[in-house]
Amino acid sequence: MKYARISQVAHYAPRQVITNDDLAEIMDTSDEWISSRTGIKKRHLAYDESTSDLATKVAEKLLTKADLSADELDFIIVATITPDSLMPSTAARVQANIGAKKAFAFDMTAACSGFVFALSMGEKLIASGTYQKGLIIGSETLSKVVDWTDRGTAVLFGDGAGGVLLESAQMQYFLAEKQGTDGSRGEKLTSGFLGLSSPFAQETPDQKYLAMDGRAIFDFAIRDVAQSISETIEASHLEVEDIDYFLLHQANERILNKMAKKLGVSRNKIPANMMEYGNTSAASIPILLSECVEQGIINLNGNQTILLSGFGGGLTWGTLIVTI
Ligand code: 4VN
Numbered sequence: 001m002k003y004a005r006i007s008q009v010a011h012y013a014p015r016q017v018i019t020n021d022d023l024a025e026i027m028d029t030s031d032e033w034i035s036s037r038t039g040i041k042k043r044h045l046a047y048d049e050s051t052s053d054l055a056t057k058v059a060e061k062l063l064t065k066a067d068l069s070a071d072e073l074d075f076i077i078v079a080t081i082t083p084d085s086l087m088p089s090t091a092a093r094v095q096a097n098i099g100a101k102k103a104f105a106f107d108m109t110a111a112c113s114g115f116v117f118a119l120s121m122g123e124k125l126i127a128s129g130t131y132q133k134g135l136i137i138g139s140e141t142l143s144k145v146v147d148w149t150d151r152g153t154a155v156l157f158g159d160g161a162g163g164v165l166l167e168s169a170q171m172q173y174f175l176a177e178k179q180g181t182d183g184s185r186g187e188k189l190t191s192g193f194l195g196l197s198s199p200f201a202q203e204t205p206d207q208k209y210l211a212m213d214g215r216a217i218f219d220f221a222i223r224d225v226a227q228s229i230s231e232t233i234e235a236s237h238l239e240v241e242d243i244d245y246f247l248l249h250q251a252n253e254r255i256l257n258k259m260a261k262k263l264g265v266s267r268n269k270i271p272a273n274m275m276e277y278g279n280t281s282a283a284s285i286p287i288l289l290s291e292c293v294e295q296g297i298i299n300l301n302g303n304q305t306i307l308l309s310g311f312g313g314g315l316t317w318g319t320l321i322v323t324i
Contacts, residue, residue, distance in 0.1 A: 004126035005169040006119075006324055007300065010061035011162035011290035012054055013044040013277065020155070027151045034155045035275075039253025043158030043278030045143045050084045052093035054161035055139035058286075059098050062135060062165045070098040074131035076105040077122055079114030079138045079282035081191065081313065082145055083107055090139065103134070111189070112249045112312025114138060114282035115162075116179070116320055119308070122166045123174050137163030138282035145191045147209035156251070157210070158278030162286025172323075175305070176236035178228050179318035188216040189313040217312070221255050225311040226262045232307070232319040233263075240264055243321065244304040245292065249311055250274040250284040271297065285310055300324060 019042045020031035034040055046054065055078050063070060078091040091105035108118040115138035122136045139161035146154050189212045195204035233240060246269055248256060253272055260267045273288050280287060285308050292298040298306065304324050311317040 002127050002129045003169040003172050003174070004123040004166050005173040006164045006322065007167045008062050008066045008165040009162070009286065009290040009293050009300070010058050010065060011160065011287040012057035012061065013160040013287070014046040014049055014054070016045050016047050017042050018045050023155055027154065029151045029155055037254070038156060039272065039274050040156065040278045041275040044160055046141050046159045049141075051080055051082050051139045051141045051161075052084045052090045052097070054141070054159070055090060055094045055137045055163070056097040058137050058139065058161045058163040059094050059135055062163060063098065066165050068133070068165070070100040071102055073100040073103040073133050073135060075122070075125060075134040076100060076103050077108050077118040077134065077136050078105070079108040079110065079118040079136070080140055081109060081111050081114065081281055082140045082142055094137070110282070110316045111314055112251065112281045112284065113179070113310035113314065113316035113318040115285045116308055116310040116318035117316070119164070119166070120177055120179060120318065120320060126166055126168050132168045134166045135163055136166055137161060138284070138286045140281045140283045142210070142279070142281055145208070145210045147211065152214065153210055153212050156279050158280050160277050160280040160283045160287050162283050162288075162290050164286060164289070173302070175238070175321045175323065176232050177318070177320045178232040178235065180228060180316070182315045185216070185220070185315045188213040188220070188315065191313075218252070218255065220315055221251070221311055222258050222262070225309065225317050226259055228317050229259070229263060229307070229309050229319050232321060236321045238305065238321065242305060243307050244269065245298060245306045246270045247285055247288050247292070247306060247308045249309065250277065250288060251279045251312065281312065282310075298324060
């Protein structure tokens with residue numbers, strides 16, 4: 001039996017930072033409104049870098065940290081809902097940028113669950129015995145799909161990228177997982193409608209920008225996602241106390257507070273960085289993981305158990321429990 005493990009982590013964010021006060025100068029909002037409702041204080045917004053540029057920075061950092069050459073990689077998966085283009089994929093651009101000649105590469109579209117879905121897929125690619133090394137990267141430039149005339153959503157999102165190196169291992173590191181989708185509620189969080197445009201086609205709605213029913217997504221997170229996290233812990237045969245850290249999608253600090261209560265977990269075990277980055281969708285969990293490792297809260301010595309949970313557009317949700 002083959003196994004996979006996370007052997008390295010890295011993140012990268014554009015250097016430009018926009019504070020809540022900066023936003024209050026261009027729209028009717030305030031630091032008080034944004035930070036009391038969401039915990040967000042600032043976000044990084046790319047002025048001159050694309051999603052593939054951010055992802056390439058993460059890929060380069062991962063290779064450097066692992067002292068690995070790009071041609072040793074077997075696959076690259078980039079989770080993103082803000083690709084540079086649909087074709088070529090963001091992952092194909094990264095593959096070219098780093099010169100990963102042997103690797104196959106593709107994008108994963110699962111919104112805020114994208115990184116967790118991609119990590120789960122990557123683990124299976126390695127566990128199959130067919131592949132040994134791969135990069136799983138979440139990378140977003142949400143600033144290009146945010147509706148900058150909608151103060152209800154524009155203040156919530158940011159740009160950034162994070163990722164991990166997955167390698168084959170001798171023992172089991174991935175302990176349990178639950179993933180789900182409810183497409184029937186898909187219209188609650190949308191962006192990037194492409195429509196039809198042939199001379200023969202009916203007119204179709206043109207909704208390029210991100211739109212969210214905040215109440216519905218908030219309730220989904222508290223009810224359905226919290227329930228799914230509990231089920232994943234049960235499936236792992238671990239107790240809540242056995243999990244060292246809960247790395248949850250960084251959408252809103254109030255969600256983390258409610259989840260902590262619901263799961264019976266101390267808030268100290270649920271790190272947060274939405275204050276610095278806002279909601280970076282597929283990038284939020286790997287950025288958080290990388291920062292936790294940088295700060296020494298989490299190490300890569302194989303003696304901690306962490307839970308990763310992404311949830312959002314689709315609607316989608318996914319939880320993994322891994323030894324790290
Ligand atoms: C998961 C969640 C959210 C989300 C939902 C609602 C929300 C974030 C609505 C109420 C508003 C403050 C902001 Cl829980 C988004 C995603 C997408 O990544 C995933 N903020 N809010 C208020 O008026 O208090």
